[in-house]
Amino acid sequence: MIPIDSLMESETSLARVDIEHWIAEGWVRPEGSPGAWLFGEIDIARLRLIHTLRHDYRLEEEALPVILRLLDQLYDSRRQLRRLCRAIAQTAPDIQAALREAIADENDA
DSSP states (O other), X not given: OEEHHHHHHHOTTSOHHHHHHXXXXXXXXXXXXXXXXXXXXXXXXXXXXXXXXXXXXXXXXXXXXXXHHHHHHHHHHHHHHHHHHHHHHTSOHHHHHHHHHHHHHHHHO
């Protein structure tokens, strides 16, 4: 976790006013309190993403909540799928085979 001052030194493309706005909008949720926020890797990645969407892709601010919500849903689905794959890998081989067959049948439909 890094404080906002260190973040500003390392991420020179980000403006503090933008970061504070994005936090106020709830698009980034660092730990701590105003002026003493602490940013983890996920927060920094999200800040970079928002910056890219706004500045590189010139996405309107009104569209950001929709895009971020969709991306959050996609990332959550991917996490759930990884958990499901790990759970399946721990089942008996005959269950794994039945699941593979069911998935293959569904793909053929």
